[in-house]
Amino acid sequence: MGRLVFGGGVPHTPVFPRLVLEDPTSEVAELYSRVAEVAHAARPDALIVVAADHVNTFFFDHWPVFAIATADEIEGPNDEPGMQQRVLPSSSEIGSHVHRHCLDAGFDVSSCGGRVGVDHGVTVPLFFLSLPADMPVVPFFLGSIVPPFPSASRCFALGEAVAEAIAALPGDVRVGVVASGSFSLEVAGPRSLPGELWGVPDRPWAERVMTLIQERAYPALVAEATAERMLGAGNVGGELLSWIVVLGAVKQLRLVTAALQDGQGHGFAAWAAE
Amino acid sequence: MSLFAVHRICHLVQRDVAFRDALLAAPGDTLAGVSDLTRRERAALESGDVATLYDMGAHPLLLARLQRYGIGGLDQDSYVRQIQRPR
Numbered sequence: 001m002g003r004l005v006f007g008g009g010v011p012h013t014p015v016f017p018r019l020v021l022e023d024p025t026s027e028v029a030e031l032y033s034r035v036a037e038v039a040h041a042a043r044p045d046a047l048i049v050v051a052a053d054h055v056n057t058f059f060f061d062h063w064p065v066f067a068i069a070t071a072d073e074i075e076g077p078n079d080e081p082g083m084q085q086r087v088l089p090s091s092s093e094i095g096s097h098v099h100r101h102c103l104d105a106g107f108d109v110s111s112c113g114g115r116v117g118v119d120h121g122v123t124v125p126l127f128f129l130s131l132p133a134d135m136p137v138v139p140f141f142l143g144s145i146v147p148p149f150p151s152a153s154r155c156f157a158l159g160e161a162v163a164e165a166i167a168a169l170p171g172d173v174r175v176g177v178v179a180s181g182s183f184s185l186e187v188a189g190p191r192s193l194p195g196e197l198w199g200v201p202d203r204p205w206a207e208r209v210m211t212l213i214q215e216r217a218y219p220a221l222v223a224e225a226t227a228e229r230m231l232g233a234g235n236v237g238g239e240l241l242s243w244i245v246v247l248g249a250v251k252q253l254r255l256v257t258a259a260l261q262d263g264q265g266h267g268f269a270a271w272a273a274e
Numbered sequence: 275m276s277l278f279a280v281h282r283i284c285h286l287v288q289r290d291v292a293f294r295d296a297l298l299a300a301p302g303d304t305l306a307g308v309s310d311l312t313r314r315e316r317a318a319l320e321s322g323d324v325a326t327l328y329d330m331g332a333h334p335l336l337l338a339r340l341q342r343y344g345i346g347g348l349d350q351d352s353y354v355r356q357i358q359r360p361r
Contacts, residue, residue: 059281146335187335188337196354
């Protein structure tokens with residue numbers, strides 16, 4: 001049977017890889033490295049990355065609420081023209097298994113075949129986790145950028161179903177699950193910082209979210225994370241739902257590290273089975 | 275309104291280099307070929323009037339792609355000025 005050996009949660013700010021390459025001693029590098037250390041120690045054979053699509057892989061002609069890659073390759077980032085497009089291994093076996101299990105559990109998840117495009121929401125976490133290049137990465141997409149969103153309770157239950165799916169995998173496969181996204185973030189909207197294309201409209205909400213994660217107060221977080229509350233924290237505040245999926249998956253795991261970045265609306269967390 | 279068409283153009287600006295080049299070279303002719311845009315939307319796209327498009331309901335995540343590629347003469351400064359103007 002499969003084992004969920006690692007859980008993670010990180011932001012995916014597109015400029016972070018360049019910033020850290022320029023300054024490997026930065027706070028951002030340190031925060032990502034704490035998560036990466038837990039990931040490396042867990043020795044996963046495959047990784048499921050839960051991320052909201054930023055209207056790149058999908059468009060409004062087909063806007064899935066939940067979708068999983070059932071492919072053997074992914075390619076990205078498909079939204080950062082300055083970055084080299086890379087083809088990465090995925091796993092149609094794991095993707096299809098999780099897809100089928102979610103359907104059986106009552107979650108009507110779309111499937112994506114072929115070479116699945118992914119945006120920076122998937123590629124930035126992979127850059128920092130630095131896991132083996134041949135390790136399959138299975139993207140799990142959420143339609144949580146543009147409302148209407150799936151509910152937080154539905155996302156938490158989806159995470160529980162994903163954990164059950166992993167446990168039901170054939171063989172002795174070790175799987176990690178990573179959430180990608182921020183808690184409070186405005187992108188290119190009116191609440192951005194003056195002159196900037198981003199802002200953190202509601203740092204207290206980010207602090208509240210992180211406190212509830214640290215206290216494992218998941219029912220409270222699920223109750224408070226309404227669409228109105230999340231959008232009040234920024235026009236991409238729905239990215240929190242990626243984290244809530246992962247919280248549902250890792251509820252039996254041990255929290256190793258969880259912290260906000262100073263002054264920002266995003267956090268870094270890692271869970272381990274051992 | 276035809277917000278879908280506005281969003282579609284923002285999407286194509288990033289994904290379709292030929293469309294983007296055509297939009298930069300001949301914005302009026304290129305937008306004239308998009309039949310489901312309203313006259314107001316077409317004018318706003320052509321002139322880089324993202325404030326109007328935002329007020330009509332277009333999502334900033336997509337609108338920001340217009341300034342990224344200089345559509346309608348936009349750059350980051352002119353985009354931010356419009357989006358952040360008091361409402």
